[in-house]
Amino acid sequence: AQKITQTQPGMFVQEKEAVTLDCTYDTSDQSYGLFWYKQPSSGEMIFLIYQGSYDEQNATEGRYSLNFQKARKSANLVISASQLGDSAMYFCAMRVRYGNNDMRFGAGTRLTVKP
């Protein structure tokens, strides 16, 4: 079964600095997708970035990039030039290509951006 681990319950970062949110995963499948979602205090889940297991390059979306290290089974999210609006819960998730298609989520990391 898949498992997602986020070891940082809370993180603080100074505005305009970069921050890395950790995510490790465990799966025996070779084909899978990794996702990061942001959940602000309003509650909606906002898709941020996706990395496929066969993608050779790290995914980037604006200020978000995914540091994908397949051998270590890690998929850390890097947020550059943090903004106050980045304060939120961040969830790492994984879904395998075949078999069970539910998305498994980590416990989340609460990011607080300080002015």
Place this chain on the structure above:
Amino acid sequence: GAGVSQSPSNKVTEKGKDVELRCDPISGHTALYWYRQSLGQGLEFLIYFQGNSAPDKSGLPSDRFSAERTGGSVSTLTIQRTQQEDSAVYLCASSLGASGYNEQFFGPGTRLTVL
């Protein structure tokens, strides 16, 4: 275009009553998921529908929980004889397909409070 919608946005009920939560996925999305998020926690997978296939009910916590999806579109999650521990935000998500490479789009959630 319209996103995933859920109704009601808030539901307060008494212990022992039945509740129905509704989800309208994005048009054309064949996969639909229900999750539960308790206060300050991550997302717990409940059930997954893909097209006309039998749903994956492996995440339902008890036989008081059931869900159906009519016509491959709208889904209803039913909780019978509600208990206080059922209080949570219930999130619905849809995706274009069930592939691991399809991100999920989430609705705003239904906040259920069982008194």
